[in-house]
Amino acid sequence: MTTEFKSISLSGRKKDVSNKDMTFMEKLYLPAIAKGMGITLRHFFKPKVTIQYPEVKREFSPVYRGRHILMRDENGAERCTACGLCALSCPAEAITMTSGERKKGEENLYREEKYASTYEINMLRCIFCGLCEEACPKEAIFLTQDMPPADYQREGFIYGKEKLVMKNEQ
């Protein structure tokens, strides 16, 4: 049927597609359709794969890298010393910070003499690679198992210290 097209092959790599004639049963289509409908019906009664998100949460792997947390030490003082290694290692350039000097009487707030007075991570830039966690010499930044929640504004995704630093009670 398609012999007149067979010789045309500009690249010389054309494959001949099998165009075999269908048997009568195949031409009827109906057996094949019935078979297909059997398959779809089987799927109709199969358990569903959907996870009902806010009520049921999918279990993450133990190495899952979610939103960041800035740790405190055992006395409740912030570990970060604003060395900037995390910002340097960040491939997405998502971290910015400014450093401040610890005053007298703030030893219970900051562990080192130099600390981050502001610390921001842009969650829209972050690719959750975890390099910041790896780079940190003070074991201050970690990636947790949480996901950053949705927001209506882009500004809402720039996480400052109020969202990043570990809560004091825990």
Add this chain to the structure above:
Amino acid sequence: MDIALFIEKAAIILVVFGITMLIALYSTFGERIFASYFQDRLGPNRAGPGGILQPLADGVKMFTKEDFIPDTPNKFLFIFGPFLFMTTALVTSSVIPWGDTLNLFGRSIVLQAADINVAVLFVFGVVSIGVYGIMLGGWASNNKFSLLGAVRASSQMISYEVAMGLSIIAVLMLTGTLSLRSIVQQQHGFIDWSGSIPWFSWNVFKQPIAFMVFLICAFAETNRTPFDLPECESELVGGYHTEYSSMKLGFYLFAEYINMFISSALIAIIFFGGFNYPGMDWASGHIGGNVATLLGVGVMFAKTLFGIFFYMWVRWTVPRFRYDQLMNLGWKVLIPLSIANIVVTGAVILLTGK
């Protein structure tokens, strides 16, 4: 005119209208739920318990969208198209017998809006007017894709109407009547003991080929997959309703579901015995005539709803036909098949003398 008859008919028309609307509304929901179940998903289940308020949410969305009318010289036709499509979809429900007679208040009430003796012809006539709704809408949109969709729709519906009409002729040769009510009454019960060989009384067992042809054509007539070429998204954006928005689009989509409902009802009536069910004589003799009738109405609706489910089932199984395949199937397979069926049926009637 008898005032009681008037009230009775008005009540039936209103109830049928309401039920048609309700079923069409929930078919849209059912479509989404069944689609997702066929695809191992759960589907919309957030609006109300189990998602049953979803159609309302969809309706509100449709109503509150911007009603855009494109820059077309045919504004009137543009508005008239969905209106016509919706009207023709609704009108066919008037001749469908939903049940046997009820005996209430000393009257025997026929559960049918109008028992006209040419009901089959009426349905075919009205359905073919429905093509105008698509054609006018697509043409007045002043858009290539809409026009292509509309042309496809009309040529498809006209081709398949031929096969549909021919397939039904074989059934009509057996029944000898065009009244849907008589067709149903002839399929009384489930097994017919009166003949020399007891055989099922439903037409599907007497005319299986006519049933297959009719079913395939019904899919084509309602523009459902595998024959949804008028609105295939991958080729024509949205087909004939590309330019429509808001409730005008809603009317087109909604009328499609009404058409589905009506055609399932029609298939149930012509081929599956309508409101007849096995053991109906026993029920009317032992439980009471009215209860038996109501059971019959329930059976009728169960058959219709299964028909709608079947539409959806096929939709999520069979991929879309190519246009030349569609035309080949219609003209070269279904029409000769139904003509052959007529000839065979005629020969059998002649030989057995029935």
